[in-house]
Amino acid sequence: MKLRKVTAVSAVVLALTVSATACSSKKNDSGSSGGGKTIAIGIKYDQPGLGQKTPQGYAGFDVDVATYVAKKLGYSSDQIEWKESKSADRETMLQRGDVDFIAATYSITPKRQAKVDFAGPYLLAHQDVLVRADDSSIKSPADLNNKKLCSVTGSTSAQNVHDKLAPKAQLQQYPTYSACLTGLQSKAIDALTTDDSILAGYAAQAQFKGKFKLGGFKMTNENYGIGVKKGSPLKDKINKALEEMVADGSWEAAVKKNFGPADYKNEPAPKIGDIKS
Incomplete structure (x- = not known):
């Protein structure tokens, strides 16, 4: 009987160890860079030049920005889990933790800032x-x-x-x-x-x-930001990554790659926190 009790206790300890190991292998939700198996990023699937799911993979300016940011956070491109983020679902996806961040033509507005936080802006559109x-x-x-x-x-x-x-x-x-x-x-x-x-x-x-x-009319200002869950420590890390993307020329290269054929007269890369009304 004594031997059976010891065996039972060992089995419980083994099960708990396996469970803890399995949990630690999941996506890192703490906001720390790297260390997680994957990072979930929300994008549009149906916007050519910005976020589009194609037979060859995912493409567009938002995709390039998100991939760059993920790399700076410690994730390679094959560790990114892309998720479709329709406009009406974005705040809910962040609040539920379905994604770590969203880069999906996501204009920064006071109404949205009441629900989620934004890094950026990384593009000023009109x-x-x-x-x-x-x-x-x-x-x-x-x-x-x-x-x-x-x-x-x-x-x-x-x-x-x-x-x-x-x-x-x-x-x-x-x-x-x-x-x-x-x-x-x-x-x-x-x-x-x-x-x-x-x-x-x-x-x-x-x-x-x-x-x-x-037309080039610039009828409104649309400050595209990267959405994160309210209070997420990722915000500051993403802002740093965006600054590095501009500084090393990757931002300008992504603009030309995705919008160049349309002769798009883009605004210069905005400064972090500079939201045009």
């Missing part, structure tokens, strides 16, 4: 319009009056233009940006509006090269 390359009739926001202006269903971009700049613009809602581009190409619509970075990403696709141009 609401703009995309028009056909041969269209010289739209030179300012006012020229959108009596024009068919497209944006995706649920977006407020076109409504903002209508309410503030071109009250006679004819608003058109399409299910996707790709559908708007098709309509723009066929002349069913006259212009597409959203963030200039998003427009540049679409226009830079091979099948659209040279067919569209950005």
Whole structure:
């Protein structure tokens, strides 16, 4: 009986040891750099030039920024677990701990800052319009009056233009940006509006090269930040990584790689904490 008791105790100790080892091999959630098996990063899956899931993998400016940051945190590219972060889900994903950080055209706003923290900004974008390359009739926001202006269903971009700049613009809602581009190409619509970075990403696709141009209107400021859970120590580490990305030229290289074909006139890399209203 004594031998059986000792054996039982040993089995319990062994089970606890195995359990602890298994737990330690999981993703590091403490906010410390490296040391974890993987790091979970939220991106968009459907935004060419920014965050897109392709048969060859993940591509875009946000992906390049996130990969650089992850490397500085101690993770190689094959240790990154990419997760789709739709706009409506981003705060919830961070609050639940589904991801360590999110880089997904995530504009810093007071409303969002009440729920999550932001590193950055790492890109200053603006609401703009995309028009056909041969269209010289739209030179300012006012020229959108009596024009068919497209944006995706649920977006407020076109409504903002209508309410503030071109009250006679004819608003058109399409299910996707790709559908708007098709309509723009066929002349069913006259212009597409959203963030200039998003427009540049679409226009830079091979099948659209040279067919569209950005208006350059800069109708709003969109400060893209990297979202983290409220109080996460990752914020300061990500900010440091972003500063290093700018300093070593990797940021500028990523801009040219992802937006260059659209002739995107990007703003200089913003300073950390400098949020333009």
